[in-house]
Amino acid sequence: MKASNSLWQKELAGRLPEALGREIDIFETEIALRKQGKLDERLFAETRLRRGAYGQRYDNGHRHDGKKVQEIAYPSGELTKGPHTLWDAPGMQRIKIPAGGLNAGQLETLAELAEEYSDGIAHVTTRQDFQLHYVQIDDTPSLMRRLAAANITTREACGNSVRNVTACPYAGVCPDEVFDVTPYARALSKFLLGHPDCQNFGRKFKPAFSGCSQHACGLASMHDLGLIAAERNENGQRKLGFEMVVGGGLGAVPYQAKLFDSFVPREELLPLAQAIARVFARLGEKKNRSRARIKFLIQDLGIEKFRELVLEERKNLPSDPRWTEYLESANEFRESALKPAGEPPLLGSTAFQRWLKTNTRPQRQAGYAVVTVALPLGDITANQLRALADIARRFTTETIRTTVEQNIVLRWISQSDLQELYQALDAEDLGGAGAETIVDIAACPGTDTCKLGISSSRGLAAELRKRLAEKNFQFEDAVENLHIKISGCFNSCGQHHVADLGFYGVSRKIAGYAVPHFQVVLGGEWSHNGGSYGVPVMAIPSKNIPEVVTRLVERYGTGRRNGEIFRDFIKRIGKAELKNLLEDLARPPADPSDRAIFTDWGDPREYSLGDMGVGECAGEVVSAVDFDLAGAEREVFEAQVAWDSGQIEQSGRLAYQAMLRAAQGLIKLEFPNMAQTPDQIVGEFRARYYDTQKFFDPFAGGKFAHYLFAAHEKARQPHTADSARYLIDEAHLFVEAAHSCYQRMGKPVSV
Amino acid sequence: MVQLQHVRVKLLVKNSEAVDLEPLIPVFHEWIRGQVFGELLLDIADYRHVPAGPGVVLIGHEADYSVDNTEQRLGVGYHRKAMLDGSNQDRLAQAARAALTACQLLEAKPLLEGKIRFNGQEMEFSVNDRLLAPNNEATRQAAHPDFEAFFRRLFRGAEYSLTYPSDRRRLFSVCVKAARIFTVADLLANLDS
Numbered sequence: 001m002k003a004s005n006s007l008w009q010k011e012l013a014g015r016l017p018e019a020l021g022r023e024i025d026i027f028e029t030e031i032a033l034r035k036q037g038k039l040d041e042r043l044f045a046e047t048r049l050r051r052g053a054y055g056q057r058y059d060n061g062h063r064h065d066g067k068k069v070q071e072i073a074y075p076s077g078e079l080t081k082g083p084h085t086l087w088d089a090p091g092m093q094r095i096k097i098p099a100g101g102l103n104a105g106q107l108e109t110l111a112e113l114a115e116e117y118s119d120g121i122a123h124v125t126t127r128q129d130f131q132l133h134y135v136q137i138d139d140t141p142s143l144m145r146r147l148a149a150a151n152i153t154t155r156e157a158c159g160n161s162v163r164n165v166t167a168c169p170y171a172g173v174c175p176d177e178v179f180d181v182t183p184y185a186r187a188l189s190k191f192l193l194g195h196p197d198c199q200n201f202g203r204k205f206k207p208a209f210s211g212c213s214q215h216a217c218g219l220a221s222m223h224d225l226g227l228i229a230a231e232r233n234e235n236g237q238r239k240l241g242f243e244m245v246v247g248g249g250l251g252a253v254p255y256q257a258k259l260f261d262s263f264v265p266r267e268e269l270l271p272l273a274q275a276i277a278r279v280f281a282r283l284g285e286k287k288n289r290s291r292a293r294i295k296f297l298i299q300d301l302g303i304e305k306f307r308e309l310v311l312e313e314r315k316n317l318p319s320d321p322r323w324t325e326y327l328e329s330a331n332e333f334r335e336s337a338l339k340p341a342g343e344p345p346l347l348g349s350t351a352f353q354r355w356l357k358t359n360t361r362p363q364r365q366a367g368y369a370v371v372t373v374a375l376p377l378g379d380i381t382a383n384q385l386r387a388l389a390d391i392a393r394r395f396t397t398e399t400i401r402t403t404v405e406q407n408i409v410l411r412w413i414s415q416s417d418l419q420e421l422y423q424a425l426d427a428e429d430l431g432g433a434g435a436e437t438i439v440d441i442a443a444c445p446g447t448d449t450c451k452l453g454i455s456s457s458r459g460l461a462a463e464l465r466k467r468l469a470e471k472n473f474q475f476e477d478a479v480e481n482l483h484i485k486i487s488g489c490f491n492s493c494g495q496h497h498v499a500d501l502g503f504y505g506v507s508r509k510i511a512g513y514a515v516p517h518f519q520v521v522l523g524g525e526w527s528h529n530g531g532s533y534g535v536p537v538m539a540i541p542s543k544n545i546p547e548v549v550t551r552l553v554e555r556y557g558t559g560r561r562n563g564e565i566f567r568d569f570i571k572r573i574g575k576a577e578l579k580n581l582l583e584d585l586a587r588p589p590a591d592p593s594d595r596a597i598f599t600d601w602g603d604p605r606e607y608s609l610g611d612m613g614v615g616e617c618a619g620e621v622v623s624a625v626d627f628d629l630a631g632a633e634r635e636v637f638e639a640q641v642a643w644d645s646g647q648i649e650q651s652g653r654l655a656y657q658a659m660l661r662a663a664q665g666l667i668k669l670e671f672p673n674m675a676q677t678p679d680q681i682v683g684e685f686r687a688r689y690y691d692t693q694k695f696f697d698p699f700a701g702g703k704f705a706h707y708l709f710a711a712h713e714k715a716r717q718p719h720t721a722d723s724a725r726y727l728i729d730e731a732h733l734f735v736e737a738a739h740s741c742y743q744r745m746g747k748p749v750s751v
Numbered sequence: 752m753v754q755l756q757h758v759r760v761k762l763l764v765k766n767s768e769a770v771d772l773e774p775l776i777p778v779f780h781e782w783i784r785g786q787v788f789g790e791l792l793l794d795i796a797d798y799r800h801v802p803a804g805p806g807v808v809l810i811g812h813e814a815d816y817s818v819d820n821t822e823q824r825l826g827v828g829y830h831r832k833a834m835l836d837g838s839n840q841d842r843l844a845q846a847a848r849a850a851l852t853a854c855q856l857l858e859a860k861p862l863l864e865g866k867i868r869f870n871g872q873e874m875e876f877s878v879n880d881r882l883l884a885p886n887n888e889a890t891r892q893a894a895h896p897d898f899e900a901f902f903r904r905l906f907r908g909a910e911y912s913l914t915y916p917s918d919r920r921r922l923f924s925v926c927v928k929a930a931r932i933f934t935v936a937d938l939l940a941n942l943d944s
Contacts, residue, residue, distance in 0.1 A: 001833065001834060002757065002834075002880060003754065003756040003757065003834045003880060003883055004880050004881075004882035004883050007882050007883075008882065011882060057794070058793065058794060063783075063793070063794070065780070065783065065784045066780070066784075067784075070783075070784070072791070072793065073791065074791070074812065075791075075812070088812060090793065090794075090810065090812075108920060111920075112881060112920075115879060115922060116757075116879055116880065116881065119796050119798075119805055119808050119810065119815065120804070120805045120808075120821070121796075121798060121801065121804065121805060133796070134794075134796070134810050134815075136832075376800040376801055376802075377800055379798065379800070379801050379804070380801075381801060381803065381804050381805070381821065383803070383821065383822065383921075384803075386920055386921075429802035429803050448796070448797075458797075459797075462797075462799070462800045465800065466800075602776065602797050603776070603780075604776060604777040604780055605780060
């Protein structure tokens with residue numbers, strides 16, 4: 001705990017917005033009450049989450065050291081800050097940056113906080129937030145006060161709340177946008193922050209703004225609420241509004257958002273958002289957290305019924321002047337340049353030319369460019385933050401934005417200043433080229449700090465960055481512009497679903513040992529607002545993923561036809577050929593003394609799920625369960641192939657069959673003579689694996705079992721393309737969960 | 752009087768361009784397994800991908816240890832996080848002793864092949880609390896006697912020079928350079944005498 005904690009409130013008196021200050025005072029009181037045992041731990045957990053104070057790995061007081069689980073003897077003993085979350089365990093502080101917009105003073109504040117409360121690094125997330133790691137809960141009120149003095153809030157950065165409102169980082173300067181969505185994103189963020197109608201959600205809610213429909217932009221299609229700038233002509237007048245989409249989301253099973261309205265006038269943006277919030281709060285699932293996002297509510301109701309309910313709610317809303325009082329200032333919102341427009345540079349070093357090509361793009365406003373400062377894995381040091389603040393002041397009116405690709409952009413750079421700017425950035429190690437190319441890999445924190453991490457997303461990303469950077473100049477444009485995104489688990493915080501090459505962490509057993517793997521997910525669509533999602537191909541040991549990337553990139557480079565984009569290439573060559581290309585990488589190494597695959601990137605500990613569950617090892621015989629689980633995976637694969645070729649009913653049937661086979665495999669572990677019908681399998685599974693919680697994932701609970709139960713219930717219903725698609729994804733996850741269950745059981749095997 | 756809490760010490764290493772930080776990771780994991788210091792060691796943060804960054808950090812509850820390349824000056828670092836009772840001299844000595852002990856262990860580690868070695872002369876001390884010790888002239892004047900007394904003890908009367916980086920946005924810090932070479936063992940012995 002910092003010695004100055006008790007002094008910051010007085011130091012900053014009068015400099016905090018009153019409401020923010022009061023909120024932080026309340027939180028500080030809640031900390032004190034919790035320490036006195038007068039506040040329930042669950043309540044405290046939600047209250048700190050709603051202030052962005054998150055848990056981190058090992059905060060349950062256990063850490064697997066590669067051999068065994070060690071108890072961590074925190075000084076605070078049994079005092080907790082939430083269920084299974086010890087008080088003194090370091091946590092993560094998430095800091096909301098609405099629409100990614102920052103000024104130089106805020107960068108300097110972040111620098112101070114990274115040094116004084118964290119490990120000297122500020123991390124840009126895939127939702128334009130910042131995160132600081134290894135933060136003590138006792139320090140968070142001071143940290144929050146210092147942010148508030150810089151006009152930044154952490155309120156509702158986590159928890160069952162409206163999360164950060166994101167927006168395209170080129171809003172206002174993009175040649176292709178319909179109009180600048182920045183003032184609307186800020187207005188929505190301000191309006192919904194702490195709004196009474198947003199306090200009773202069963203789960204988080206994520207809005208995003210886009211200025212156009214064709215580029216990646218704000219990735220509206222994968223958000224709970226997506227707003228895409230639109231215009232129409234009414235009586236000869238240009239009217240501004242939004243195409244509104246709802247119910248998108250990544251997570252374990254990704255959903256594309258559905259069209260709510262092709263044109264919502266600006267005046268209706270806030271009231272409709274409020275009405276949606278009310279419907280979500282009233283009707284959204286609250287008990288079963290795995291079905292509590294709004295996408296499930298919309299799926300269950302259907303979009304027509306959902307729309308009807310929202311519009312009905314809208315009619316009943318008491319009028320609120322805040323709905324429209326911001327519009328006048330929105331009309332007048334303009335960023336400005338510091339320097340006059342200039343001419344692009346003609347000369348410069350090879351390094352500068354390379355940087356110019358990848359890290360700059362012309363603005364809509366002639367003579368200006370947007371410059372991307374590429375941050376390795378989204379990380380920036382305190383010194384770099386201060387230097388960037390100076391650079392922003394020198395070249396701009398502090399027009400700075402974070403991006404969901406974990407970078408920072410500087411807007412309104414005069415083209416004549418680009419060379420000088422590059423030199424200034426380069427002097428601070430911020431001039432790395434390759435922004436938004438194949439070397440600019442996005443990764444969630446993964447097993448570095450996240451409790452849910454299964455494989456090391458950042459370790460893999462760092463390794464791929466290094467290897468790809470060595471080859472970077474050799475890539476043709478089509479390959480260079482591929483997106484790689486990595487998530488540490490199926491929850492897709494790394495947004496792997498919308499990458500050309502996506503990976504998410506899974507675990508498998510090889511020779512009886514748990515081995516970190518990544519599921520390979522190919523052909524996601526980044527453009528068109530995250531227009532479509534990649535499909536899983538197969539799981540490969542983590543240490544073999546670089547070779548996966550090499551083979552795919554080479555295959556694409558030599559095999560693509562007539563300017564074919566990667567997504568189309570993947571679709572054309574098909575999963576069977578992809579499997580042929582990669583399947584040897586899924587096998588254990590030929591040399592049994594090669595132990596590399598049993599550790600993960602950047603971590604020499606023998607891999608285990610010990611920090612999530614219980615690590616174990618078993619013999620080398622391939623068990624009957626292994627055969628059944630492999631059979632189940634094969635059926636999922638076949639289901640995908642069937643779906644791709646339009647055999648919808650067949651694909652749905654195979655996906656359901658895959659789940660039955662995996663369930664049957666587990667049941668046979670202990671009851672080899674069980675009967676075979678689906679009713680019997682599901683009944684036995686429910687009694688022996690669900691009711692006993694044996695199948696329960698330590699963090700996802702019984703979520704995946706529900707996929708089997710729902711599929712069994714609806715087994716006789718015809719499939720639509722959508723329902724079959726979702727079922728395949730759910731089957732995939734069920735089979736993964738069966739693998740995990742089998743590993744946790746650590747049973748002696750029999751063939 | 753200025754309170755010198757949350758002291759950070761960095762011992763600059765020699766031939767820093769030859770140092771590969773990757774072998775530190777298994778070494779730090781081993782330290783966590785063995786809980787080799789009196790402080791609670793928790794985890795490792797790997798920032799090798801960040802140029803002029805924190806390098807590899809051994810996260811602890813009371814303090815972090817690191818081999819840190821901030822400002823392209825590689826050094827063995829100790830960052831005190833928990834408050835410490837006692838005087839400024841006690842806190843400076845505690846942090847210096849911790850950094851020197853860590854450095855001694857690293858110097859002796861076969862896996863590191865002797866490549867991490869204190870350069871014998873240069874150290875950086877900073878106070879990681881801007882409210883207690885803002886980086887300004889008043890802090891420098893208030894802290895200077897404490898630093899003088901401490902370095903007299905640490906270098907056992909040998910000559911040294913001090914510089915105080917003046918960027919007011921940065922942590923209050925002092926860079927010290929001894930006029931002659933000391934080994935880590937020398938400095939630990941001086942602290943203990």
